[in-house]
Structures are given as structure tokens and as C-alpha cells.
Amino acid sequence: xxxxxxxxxxxxxxxxxxxxxxxxxxxxxxxxxxxxxxxxxxxxxxxxxxxxxxxxxxxxxxxxxxxxxxxxxxxxxxxxxxxxxxxxxxxxxxxxxxxxxxxxxxxxxxxxxxxxxxxxxxxxxxxxxxxxxxxxxxxxxxxxxxxxxxxxxxxxxxxxxxxxxxxxxxxxxxxxxxxxxxxxxxxxxxxxxxxxxxxxxxxxxxxxxxxxxxxxxxxxxxxxxxxxxxxxxxxxxxxxxxxxxxxxxxxx
Numbered sequence: 576x577x578x579x580x581x582x583x584x585x586x587x588x589x590x591x592x593x594x595x596x597x598x599x600x601x602x603x604x605x606x607x608x609x610x611x612x613x614x615x616x617x618x619x620x621x622x623x624x625x626x627x628x629x630x631x632x633x634x635x636x637x638x639x640x641x642x643x644x645x646x647x648x649x650x651x652x653x654x655x656x657x658x659x660x661x662x663x664x665x666x667x668x669x670x671x672x673x674x675x676x677x678x679x680x681x682x683x684x685x686x687x688x689x690x691x692x693x694x695x696x697x698x699x700x701x702x703x704x705x706x707x708x709x710x711x712x713x714x715x716x717x718x719x720x721x722x723x724x725x726x727x728x729x730x731x732x733x734x735x736x737x738x739x740x741x742x743x744x745x746x747x748x749x750x751x752x753x754x755x756x757x758x759x760x761x762x763x764x765x766x767x768x769x770x771x772x773x774x775x776x777x778x779x780x781x782x783x784x785x786x787x788x789x790x791x792x793x794x795x796x797x798x799x800x801x802x803x804x805x806x807x808x809x810x811x812x813x814x815x816x817x818x819x820x821x822x823x824x825x826x827x
Contacts, residue, residue, distance in 0.1 A: 584603050584604075584605060585603070585818065586603065586605075586811065586814070586815055587605065588806065589802065589805055589806055589807075589808075589811040589815070590605070590784075590802045590803055590804055590805040590806065590808075590811075591605075591606060591609065591611060591784070591803055591804035591805075592605055592606040592607060592609045592611055592721065592722040592802075592803040592804065593605050593607070593722050593800065593801060593802045593803065593805075594607045594722040594723055594726045594800075594801050595798070595799070595800050595801075595815055595819055596726065596798070596799045596800075597796065597797070597798050597819050597820075597822065597823045598796060598797055598823065599730070599797075602819055602822060603815075604722065604723075605722075606722070607721060607722040607723040607726075608704055608721050608722075608723050609721060609722075609803075610704055610719040610720070610721060611719060611720065611721065611722075611783065611803045611804060612714055612718060612719060612720075612780060612782045612783035613712060613718075613719070613720040613725060613778060613783060613786060613803065614712045614714075614778030614779055614780045614783035614784075614786045615647075615670045615711065615712040615776065615777065615778035615779070615780075615786070616712065616720070616725055616776055616778045616786050616788055616801075616803075617707060617709070617710070617711060617712030617718070617720075617778070618666050618667065618670065618675055618710075618711060618712060618776060618778075619725065619728050619729060619732055619775065619776055619788065620693050620696065620697065620707065620728060621666065621675055621678060621679065621689075621693070621710050621711070622663060622666060622667055622732060622738065623696065623728065623731060623732050623735075624682060624689070624692055624693065624696060625659060625663055625678050625682065626663075626732070626735040626737060626738070628659075628682060630659055631658065631659050631660040631663070631737065632658050632659065632660065633658065633659050633681075634656050634657070634658060634659075634752060635656065635657050635658070635659055635662055635677055635678065635681045636654070636655075636656055636677075636681075637651045637652065637653055637654060637655045637656070637657070637673070637677050638653065638676075638677060638680045639653045640676065640680065640685070640686070641653075641673050641674075641676040641677040641680060642673055644672035644673045644675075644676045644711065645672065645713075646672050646711070646713070647669065647670045647671055647672055647762075648671055648672055648673045648674075649665055649669065649671040649673055649674055649757050649759070650673070651671075651673045651674065651677065651757075655751045655753065655755065656751055656752040656753065657674075657677075657749065657750075657751055657752065658752070659678065659681065660737070661749035661750070662674040662675075662677055662678050662749075663678065663737075663741060664741045664744075664747055664749055664759055665749060665757070665759050666678060667738070667741050667742050667774075667775075667776060668741065668742065668744065668746075668747070668759050668760065668761040668762065668763075669759045669760055669761070669762060670762055670776075670777060670778070671759075672711040672713075675710055675711045676710060676711060678710075679710040686709065686710050689710055690707050690708060690709060690710060693707040693710065694706060694707055697724075697728075700727060700728065700731060701727065702720070702724040702727060702728060703724070704719070704720060704721035704723070704724050705719065705720040705721065705724045705725075705728075706718065706719055706720075712778055712780065712783075713780065714780045714781065714782040714783065720803075721803075722801045722802070722803050725788060725801045725803075726799060726801045729775055729788050729790065729799060729801065730799075732775070733775075733790070738774065738775070739773045739774055739790075741774075742761070742763070742766070742773060742774030742775050742776070742790075743766060743772075743773040743774060744761060744766070745760070745761050745766055745767040746758065746759060746760045746761060747759050762777045763775075763776070763777050763787075763789075764809045765789055765791070765809065765812060765813070765816075769791065769812075769813060769816065770791075770793065771791040771792050771793040771820075772789065772790075772791045772816075773790050773791060773792060774788070774789075774790045775788040775789070775790045776788045783803070783804060784803075784804035784805060785802075785804070785805040785806070785808045786802060786803050786804065786805065786808075787800065787801075787802045787805060787808045787812060788800070788801050788802075789802075789812050789816060791816050791820075793820055796820060796823045796824070798816055798819040798820060798823070800812060800815055800816060800819070
């Protein structure tokens with residue numbers, strides 16, 4: 576496939592910033608280097624650090640600080656124990672902040688130390704527009720990223736096969752080591768509805784607006800969409816993905 580320059584933008588109003596790639600090549604973008612709050616797309620970095628530990632079956636103790644998290648939660652209880660893999664599912668699918676915080680505590684003993692790891696990894700990946708202040712994506716003055724950086728982060732995360740096995744699920748059940756079950760639902764409305772959709776992450780805060788990283792694959796074609804502060808993200812994502820796949824099919 577031969578790719579020309581970025582194509583004329585057919586979706587100028589769908590979001591403050593976005594980037595769309597087909598098979599790793601930028602097709603359309605808008606303000607892709609603009610600094611914006613990423614909301615729970617932050618959790619992609621948390622997930623990357625967790626996966627790079629390569630200890631998905633390790634037990635995790637739910638800390639008192641984790642259960643005090645606000646926003647989207649599973650209402651975990653302090654002292655419960657889960658496998659890393661199950662907390663990762665709750666983090667990526669349901670965007671559970673208590674599960675996310677528990678993973679941060681597990682890896683670095685506390686969230687502050689974990690955030691330092693997040694920022695160091697961002698620098699290593701060349702995410703020059705990205706700075707994290709928490710593990711989960713809460714609004715904070717200097718908690719910022721760009722559509723271009725999140726695209727790069729998504730590519731790095733996709734090198735780990737365990738990711739799509741998690742994010743392609745509509746729902747799942749996770750269980751504490753003590754035997755208590757929690758139901759986890761995927762907040763990504765494309766999963767199970769849009770043909771080929773496999774992930775990756777949703778996000779929303781008052782400052783960040785509606786955010787989305789959508790990854791879909793059909794036959795040998797892959798489309799990756801990163802949207803920051805979107806408008807009607809689900810319908811817009813469907814239109815964008817459809818046109819991207821159509822473009823990929825007709826590009827020699």
C-alpha cells in the first residue's frame with residue numbers, strides 16, 4: 576500500500592483534537608499536538624506499566640487509599656485480594672478507579688511513586704506533550720497529553736497480546752482470591768456492536784470531555800482512532816472508522 580500525505584479532513588467538528596491511522600499511517604488529524612486533559616485514557620499508561628511487569632497472576636492487596644478513589648469504581652473493599660490480570664480488566668473495561676489505584680500501589684507502593692514511573696516511561700517513549708499527575712485520569716492542572724502522544728502510547732500497548740484479550744470483551748466476571756465475584760462491563764459502546772472493534776479505552780471528565788481510543792481490525796486492515804474532547808463520540812467514531820476502512824480498501 577502506498578500512502579500519500581494526510582488526507583483532507585472530513586471530520587473537522589467531531590472533537591477538539593484527534594488522530595486517525597490506518598495500518599500505522601496517519602490518515603487524518605486535527606490539533607494532534609494540542610495539550611489537553613486525557614481523562615481515563617491515562618489508564619493506558621497505567622496498563623502499560625502493569626503489563627511490562629509481566630506478573631499478571633500476582634496477588635494484589637486492595638489498599639485503603641484505593642477504596643477511597645472517586646468517580647467510576649467497582650466499590651472494592653480494603654483487604655480484598657485479586658490477581659493483577661483481573662484488576663487490569665476492571666481498569667481497562669469499566670475504568671474502575673479503585674482497581675487502577677490498587678495496581679499503582681501494587682507496583683510502586685503508592686500512587687505518587689507510580690506517577691513518577693508513568694512520567695519516566697512517557698519520556699522514554701518520546702511522549703513530549705504528556706505529563707501525568709495521577710494514575711487514573713482525574714482532572715489536574717498539569718495532567719495533560721496530546722492525540723499524537725496517546726496514539727504512540729496505544730501502539731506500545733498493542734505490542735502486548737493480553738490487552739485485546741481484555742478490551743474486546745463486552746463483560747466479564749472477576750473474583751477475589753477469597754471467592755467474592757464482581758461483574759465488570761465494558762464502557763466502550765463499540766465493543767460487541769461495531770464489526771471488528773477490539774478496544775481500547777474510553778474516558779470522560781468535565782474538563783476533558785468525551786475521550787476515546789478506538790481500535791478495530793477487519794481482515795488485514797487496522798484502524799486506530801484517538802479522540803480528545805469529542806462531541807457525539809460513538810456515532811462519530813462509527814462514521815470515522817467506516818470511512819477509514821473504506822479508504823484502506825480502495826487505496827492501492
